[in-house]
Amino acid sequence: MLLDLGLPESQGLDTFKTFFTQFPYIPVIVLTGNEDKSLALKAVREGAQDYLVKGEVHSSLLARSIFYAVERGRLQHEKMLNQEKLKKYSEELEVLNATKDKFFSILAHDLKSPFNAFIGITDILAEDIDILDREQIKSFVLDISRSAHNQFKLLENLLAWAQMQRGLMKFAPVEIKINTIINEVFQLYLDNAMEKELRLINETPPGRTITADHNMLYLLLRNLVYNAIKFTRPGGEIRVGEKATSGFSEIYVADNGVGIDPAALSKLFRIESQNTTLGTAHEKGTGLGLVLCKDMVEKNNGTIRVTSELGVGTTFYFTIPQGG
Secondary structure, three states: OEEEOOOOOOOOHHHHHHHHHHOOOOOOEEEEOHHHHHHHHHHHHHOOOEEEEOOOOOHHHHHHHHHHHHHHHHHHHHHHHHHHHHHHHHHHHHHHHHHHHHHHHHHHHHOHHHHHHHHHHHHHHHHHOOOOOHHHHHHHHHHHHHHHHHHHHHHHHHHHHHHHHOOOOOOOEEEEEHHHHHHHHHHHOHHHHHHOOOEEEEOOOOOOEEEEEHHHHHHHHHHHHHHHHHOOOOOOEEEEEEEEEOOEEEEEEEEOOOOOOHHHHOOOOOHHHOOOOOOOOOOOOOOHHHHHHHHHHHHOOOOEEEEEEOOOEEEEEEEEEEOO
16 A cells, blocks of 8 residues: 555545554555655554655656565565464463363262262172161162262263263264164163152154264263253153254254253353253263363364253254264
């Protein structure tokens, strides 16, 4: 940009400032008269690349000035881009550190604490089994069974999440009958649902297929259905259904449970902000399941979202490409 600071209707330095504010990456060379050199120097201090005195400009000087102005502008632009990249890398590093801290927190607390309870129960059985009656032994064994299943679920999520972070989880999309895989998940949690007198309702069409990685989809549905059971009061219901929408199937997992505080909704899928919340029957968790769900949905080229109302219930929606 060649800008004459002495043009009619021009405000001199103000004209330069206005242009430079809107187009900071375009090199500017200002033209001035002998009597206005101080104004030109001020423009250079404000960001102009160079100045030329009218009446002293010849072709080689103009060409050289333009060449150097463009080169300096290019270097400044690269510097700015590098600063933006450094800022982005710094922000990503902060997220990675928070993710690492959360991961080790889960290992240190959420994995260790249940094992302490597990060991405590087995110690009681080992020491007092001769004086315990049948019902007491049965109660302890059921506690051990529940604890073992919870530990397995946690370990499975931890391993799956760690594999995804390292890019080691294999992705093998196949056509899947959505009605069938939901019935399999319901069967897995049938005892949990019966214990809380919950209804599990499969609202998906029997013949509908989707294209997804079977293991990821199964683990994804398990986490969402388990969460729904966890936060639904006795006597409630969990519904899973599907509807087609522009090349995708949108699957929902809905409950009429306790709902989620609006302030927590935006943090549900971020590992650095997860906190353990007890279920309606004091079920424990880590919050890692929803983070894993988001990763797996995105790996399957889909999206996930949630709607919720306190005291009314929660619905998770995720999209998966439709099958053939």
